[in-house]
Amino acid sequence: MSQAHRRTVQDSRPRTPSVEADSGGEPSPGTPASGSTRYVVSHVSKAFNGAAVLHDVSAVFEPGQVHSLVGENGAGKSTLFKIMGGVYHPDAGELALGGERLSDLTPRSAMQKGVYLVPQEPTLMGHLSAAENLYVGTLPRRRLGFVVDWSRIHREAASYFERVGLDVDVETPARELSIAQQQLLECARALVHNCRVIMFDESTSPLTSHETEILFDLMRALRDEGLALGFISHRLDEVFEVSDHVTVLRDGRMVASAGRDEITRDELVTAMIGRPIGVRTRVRRTSDVTDRREVLRVDGLSSHSVFEDVSFSLTKHEVAGLAGLVGSGRTEIAETIFGLRRADAGEVFLEGEKLEHRTPRRCIDAGLIYLPEDRGRNGIFPDVDLTRNVTAGVIPGLPLRWGLISAAREEEEARESVARTSVRASSLGASINTLSGGNQQRAMFSRWLLAEPRVAIFDEPTRGVDIGAKDDIYDIISDLATSGLACLLISSDLEELALTCDRVLVIYEGRIVGEVRDEEVTTARLGELVVGGARP
Amino acid sequence: MSATIGVDRAPSVGASVRGLLRRAVRLREIQLLLAIAVVVALSAIAHPNFVSPGNISFMLADSVVTAVLATGQTIVVLAKGIDLSVAPILGIAAVVVGFPAQNHNLPILPAVGIVVVVGLVLGVGNGIFVSVSRIPPIIATLATLSVYGGLQFIIANGQEIVNIPNAYDALGNNDVVSGIPWILVIGVGIAVVVALFLRHTNLGRSIYAVGNNADAAHRSGIRVQRVIFLTYVLSGLLAGIAGLLYLCHTGSADSTTGTDSNVNLTSIAATLIGGTTLTGGRGGVVGSVIGAVFLSVALTAMVFARIPAIWEPAGVGLLILLAMVTDRHSSNLAARAHRHRQAGP
């Protein structure tokens, strides 16, 4: 966590109201879409490789409204947005914008017609300037001739940046922008092309609550200008905060659609998961366990400008939480403990023994494992069978026969481990990317159970996992703790932490700023601390 | 809206960071010019002849063929590709016009037309394999390297070009004004045109966009595969022109011209030494041209230092490694600075 960052948070509290740069007078390279901009989706269906993803979905995106799609993972929300944005073609059904039927939509023609999809992860051109990113593909040219008009690009970009509240130099390379700034840049792109329909696909998930508010302010302002906005979020609070209309998808079908005030949170959740959800009770660890030996001790761990002087310890049978905003340094701390990053100072002890020259291999062998946050990038080996995915963490211990890996015994080990976490798959030979998100994550747990750890760090273990599978993962963690494992659970989901942890360490800007235990562990208390609230 | 999100709070800090960045962008070119100065200075101390107008003019003229090839290579590399087939394209262009020039006194203008067509056709071949068949560029152009090489062998049919008409020789070796050879003027002209094209046209910017992020480029409405296709066509075109320049400059060509003088390596070397990265979207033609001059100066210095010619490839190889390692170092620094800045929410 840098000094610069700390200043950012304080300084970027409501400052210059920078809207109301006139929206009418700007020249634009796009074709202005005028008139009514109602975006009507009717009876759209889509299947991939024979598996239906959307089935007969209809929805209307009205100008002057924020229309949210909610649903579990795999419900088809993103697919619907991608169809609307021209990324996919629907197998059946129609799209119509302002009465005009849209056929053979591509991202380019969608943009020209006034529809813009802000993707889940902003995809910008890192080495190009922020201004060029706005116009790339259709850079305005000088009158007479084919030469790009740079001065006009920079001038206009500045005014768009002001309009969306992006305070950076127009010539800054895009890769130097934070995720939040990149989101705003994407919005500015939509405005440059005079888009009247803008869809935000989980744009808020990497943002802090403060940044989310800024984005919401922009969304409200655009809505008030008469744009039609689409929004996907997993956080129901956000959905209720910003939406005018909510549509619920389940298994590719539309199961509910209502104005925000016409539906309650419980009704929404029931519609999402297809059954009324019981009040989840706290899966608290047994606090009567006597064996509370210290297993892991972290002492004064520091990494320049990322985190500082982090010290804590974990005992047997314990589930400790690590709460903090995205960017607070949580993942970096875990990765440093696990030897993926170098520490500038500090030590890690496992059952009293110092772990020197930590590398992932040494940590695993010593009994410390880490389940990474980004399963797709750092967890699974796509297109590799389940067996080899599960045994990837224990390659040096694979069973041998005459010096060669014994396939039969390896499979046996994998089978046992997979059974412990109840992975559902057609066979051990099935490639892992054919499994659902929840089952992939279970397979990741299987991988690490094979290593027989004493300490486990789970980084966002329920991300990208649907609600049903979440409960199973909580159960797995709970069982592990009961069997003596010391667990550290990193999560942005405060409710999740409150449900599963005996105590929670709160990290803010790279420092542990508080610790709450037992009855004190409530979402409200954690919510105060993660944004740097004062200590009691 | 009520708030904004900025990179740096104080504008003055932002401006100085920007200034630093701009300087960093130019750093590679400046580094290279300094390196050239050092090599020239050291060689001049040992051999005063090194800085004679004749030798300087010779070194610059000698770098033109490499520079033109590197210009094409840069276009391809900017879009995250690589072209290992420029050597036989150069060779084919040289023999295709060389024989009629030698035997039938082919005038220079139709010769230009022919090399342009040859370069375009062979470039189209590469473009089809990479952007239509979607074969990884390194494999596709490695394969066309041998296919085109075979073609050159068949066209040359064991013959050699040893005599070229005066018009060709004049283009390759005579001066416009004293000390400035025609070939240098042509080379500079080509480099300037390509540099302007890359900086100031939509297609040029699209090449950068594709190299930066093909997916985002597609979403922005850029026809990604078409742009990639065109980079290979342009590279082929420039390699064809380089073939004519080679013929004019050296006055000879045969069945292994291009391949035997490792122009694949030198064109890639000039590109990379000039600061264009294989990861795409970063760099430019100016650096590549300076890189070509640097190579020419360094290799001439080797000759002056009486290092046998067989060590030339090794010298180029070492320079590539050196360029990569230093670039890695500077990009490490950049990445660290980047992380530092990104640490904010």
Added chain:
Amino acid sequence: MATAAPRTELRPSPSAGSRGDPRRRDRNWVLALVVLLVAEVLYFSVTVSGFFGNGTGLLALTEQFLDIGAIALGLSVVILAGEIDLSAGTMSSFAGIVMAVLWRDGMEIWLAVVVALLLSAAVGAVNGLITTFFKVDSLLVTLAMQFILGSVATALGGASPPYGFPSSFVTIAGTGTVGPIPNQLIVFAVLAIVVSLLVGRTRVGRSLALIGYNRPAARYSGIRVNRTIVGAFVVSGLMAGIGGILVSGLYNAARNDIGDSLLLPGITVVVLGGVDIFGGKGRISGVIVATFVLGFLTEGLLVAGDSSLSATMVTGILLLVALAFKIGLDRRGGVDVVAVVRRRLRRIPVAGEPS
């Protein structure tokens, strides 16, 4: 690799086309190659007189391309890990020259062979160390190394590189036979089995493939990525060195000019063998079969009277066609085609599967 074609992937998991068991899909490609090999040998045996030669002629022909096979085995190890080694061809010349020069200067020939192979492995290690330590694209490191080695080999060999090695060497590494079977074929068989087992059945081999599939995930799983990659380059260097010794034995002379021409066929064999150029996917059995597919094709054309250079062109064309075909299959989603092929092939017992 960093030079990957920037493909726009808009469909969800484009590789998900090949559903189900990924190992079975690789096996199908190998089976297709076996069919191709049989068809090709039959064709040349019938149409080109002197190709089959009562079977012994066919076996003797293998001497002409097993050096490429050795290089390809090493290359496939590097390519499986997601890297590439463009110095492999020149490494062969280098090893041959080093051996010959040491022998000329009085060293016992077999000791000279060992020293040459150790040096090749060491140069491979340098490739790997530069690649991993400086995180430079191996394409560039090995391209540079190709030219450095070329200069060194030329300088060492001088104007007329040594020739006329002791007969024990020429018999074993060159043109000797056991019954009808060339010694080179036996050497290659041993190498093939060793590399197959190394890649398919050892812990190192497992790490290698997983690194090729997803390097960050390999790091997070505790696989020692850098160490394994350096090891892969050492194997590549060593195998290229062995290829160079085989060439020297075959011609009974060290050649500094032949190495470059071995690289392209080497890479062709690896890619034709079904190894994904981006790493991970593929099996050594495919590379072994592909060695013979390409080798017999080239030799068939040569025996039929085509010049060596047009055979090189054929190599290039084969590489382009095979890749275009394979990539086309993958892009088509692969489901239908592979499923159909699989259903048909299921009746044939699985052959040639060393791993």
